[in-house]
Amino acid sequence: MSSLTHTPAAELAPPAPRFAPWWKHAAEALVWLSLLAVVAMWLAGGGLSGLTDLGAAITSLGRLTALVAANLMLLQVLLLARIPAVERSFGQDELVRSHRQLGFASFTLMVAHVGLILLGYAGARLDRLLPVAIEVALDLPGMLLAVAGTACLVMVVVTSVRRTRAALRYESWHLLHLYAYLGVFLALPHQLWTGADFLASPAATAYWWTVWLAAAGSVLVWRVILPLVLSRRHDLRVQAVHDDGDGVHTVVLTGRHLARLRVAAGQFFTWRFLDGPGWTRGHPYSLSAAPDGRTLAVSVAAVGDGSARVATLRPGTRVLIEGPYGRMHPGVRRRTKVALIAAGIGIAPMKALIEALEVAPGELSVLHRVSCRGGLPLQAKVAAAVQARGGRLRLLPGPRRAEASSWLPQGWAPGSDADALRYLLPDVAERDVYVCGPPQWLDLVVDALAQAGVPQEQIHQERFAW
Numbered sequence: 001m002s003s004l005t006h007t008p009a010a011e012l013a014p015p016a017p018r019f020a021p022w023w024k025h026a027a028e029a030l031v032w033l034s035l036l037a038v039v040a041m042w043l044a045g046g047g048l049s050g051l052t053d054l055g056a057a058i059t060s061l062g063r064l065t066a067l068v069a070a071n072l073m074l075l076q077v078l079l080l081a082r083i084p085a086v087e088r089s090f091g092q093d094e095l096v097r098s099h100r101q102l103g104f105a106s107f108t109l110m111v112a113h114v115g116l117i118l119l120g121y122a123g124a125r126l127d128r129l130l131p132v133a134i135e136v137a138l139d140l141p142g143m144l145l146a147v148a149g150t151a152c153l154v155m156v157v158v159t160s161v162r163r164t165r166a167a168l169r170y171e172s173w174h175l176l177h178l179y180a181y182l183g184v185f186l187a188l189p190h191q192l193w194t195g196a197d198f199l200a201s202p203a204a205t206a207y208w209w210t211v212w213l214a215a216a217g218s219v220l221v222w223r224v225i226l227p228l229v230l231s232r233r234h235d236l237r238v239q240a241v242h243d244d245g246d247g248v249h250t251v252v253l254t255g256r257h258l259a260r261l262r263v264a265a266g267q268f269f270t271w272r273f274l275d276g277p278g279w280t281r282g283h284p285y286s287l288s289a290a291p292d293g294r295t296l297a298v299s300v301a302a303v304g305d306g307s308a309r310v311a312t313l314r315p316g317t318r319v320l321i322e323g324p325y326g327r328m329h330p331g332v333r334r335r336t337k338v339a340l341i342a343a344g345i346g347i348a349p350m351k352a353l354i355e356a357l358e359v360a361p362g363e364l365s366v367l368h369r370v371s372c373r374g375g376l377p378l379q380a381k382v383a384a385a386v387q388a389r390g391g392r393l394r395l396l397p398g399p400r401r402a403e404a405s406s407w408l409p410q411g412w413a414p415g416s417d418a419d420a421l422r423y424l425l426p427d428v429a430e431r432d433v434y435v436c437g438p439p440q441w442l443d444l445v446v447d448a449l450a451q452a453g454v455p456q457e458q459i460h461q462e463r464f465a466w
């Protein structure tokens, strides 16, 4: 890697985030081990005995689906508890994707569990299903709570199906999504009071309590306590708000001990500006300037109520932060040459990266896809930063293609996206490529990068919506 000279405010720059590639393998191994453990508990609890009776066999299968579903649900909670090692190993994109997949898988298994257990209790007779369901719900301890929990989870899953979700405001969807925690916790009593597998052996009881407490504790520690501690320690306040034109405002923040805040260019925080009612809604914004130990800056494009409010922030406004998050930072770099590809306001973290990456003249290339409607966010600042690093900036202006199957604008010469990429960046396969923008556009860029021969581990991405 280049040993280049320019490192802004080097003495004050905060320490880089820690990242060890083996964390990811360890986390994946733990997931598989936990699944093996629950299957082993089911077997040890007589899962395969007495299967000559159809009702008993169906009940046993119902127990297995319950164990796997409960395990996956708790893993899901752990995945999004913002545990730093997990976050840094997988990145938000992958975590959100896995959370979604695990969510649908655990929900399907939970529905199967309900159906199988009731059918098993009914001796495999469909005509007995309804009376048995009523009896189970009313007579077994903790079961009414479990029914309420199931109702919460059904609501969360229905509102997370893509079409329903698209019809909801983000805030409404997010608020409804929080009922998943309630659903998972309402299911606990019936597991404790009626779940034979939960209490089958001291090892099984210890396992389930460990996973439950780890999930609840992680949420409490990393999503509530640590953000509050961090916000208190750094006492962040708005210093100034600059109008950058094109509906973009840059908020500059000051605080205490910022040199000790372990954050890197390209990362983001969830921000809560304490400027009045509505402050509880956090918004993720990436740093748009390399952290220098004295100030932080975010550049925000107004797209809705929350982002538009940024323009009216007053100096002195207190700010709560959660983070830092994200794997799109200089620490993940592998090659000497770098390409940054952004769409619209996705250029904000790229500006911070341009300032922070150590590159020799000619090693940095920036492609910025801009629509006609969105203007040229942060253009002057980005152009100046690229010039200062001896890099090359190429704008890709114009409206989207009608078929929306290309990351390039209308009017771009025919040929595949990968060909265009090779034309724009002939040595793209030898570069680390940082990509940032809206999800659908980003997926098209990542596909083109793969086709152009860029290895997966050289592609670092941040989606501006989940």
Ligand SMILES: Cc1cc2nc3c(=O)[nH]c(=O)nc-3n(C[C@H](O)[C@H](O)[C@H](O)COP(=O)(O)OP(=O)(O)OC[C@H]3O[C@@H](n4cnc5c(N)ncnc54)[C@H](O)[C@@H]3O)c2cc1C
Residues within 6 Å of the ligand: 092, 169, 170, 171, 268, 281, 282, 283, 284, 285, 286, 287, 298, 299, 300, 301, 302, 303, 304, 305, 306, 307, 308, 345, 348, 349, 462, 463, 464, 465, 466
């Ligand atoms: C990791 C990440 C980094 C981002 N960095 C920047 C940045 O540096 N500059 C910038 O201008 N924008 C950034 N965004 C986008 C920004 O968070 C949204 O534009 C903003 O939250 C919109 O809120 P709103 O109330 O104005 O609009 P709304 O109309 O409420 O939301 C518009 C869309 O923004 C997304 N969104 C809204 N709130 C959230 C939330 N709390 N979490 C995740 N997505 C949300 C949803 O997809 C929603 O459909 C980033 C997004 C993500 C996920």
